Amino acid sequence: MTLLSQLPSEGASIAELARRLGVSAPTAHQWVHELVAAGVVTVESDPRSARSKLVLLSAAGARRRAETMQVLAGLEAALAGRxxxxxxxxxxxxxEGPWGSPESAAADLPGPPTP
Structure with a gap:
């Protein structure tokens, strides 16, 4: 759900998706692989860079993203009602504020208590 909501219509690289989602590139790659298998996204050569690939929504992915955005809007409306x-x-x-990278936020967390 999160990846679909963050994928721009013009597509994005896996590295860009990882940054947008606040996850590692391997995690984003795994999610993309699963969504390709489900027929929700495709991975194609980036016309702007021979070394880069773009993750793009398939027609099924566009429908799923629209459904996802409706669910999120419904949740937000229910919360606003409360x-x-x-x-x-x-x-x-x-x-949505500038929280910094997930890595920097995790580094600021206290460690486990010492016995």
Whole structure:
């Protein structure tokens, strides 16, 4: 669901998807591989770079992304009904803020307590 919502219509490299999703390139590669097997995305040569590949939505993927976005919009509307539209707007702004890389955020977490 997350990968489909973050894949631009013009496609993206696996490295770009990994950055957008905040995951490692191998994780993004595995997800793309699974979505290719499911017929949701295709991987094609990037016309701008001979060394790069683009991940693109298939027709089935475009339908699935539309369904995914409807589900997310429904969840957001239900949340707004419970806590108010202004609160949801503030929550979205906070979550979409510049948090830095997942690696830097993880590095700032305290370690396990010492016995």
């Amino acid at each position: 806590v108010g539209a202004d609160t949801v707007t503030a929550l979205r702004a906070a979550l």
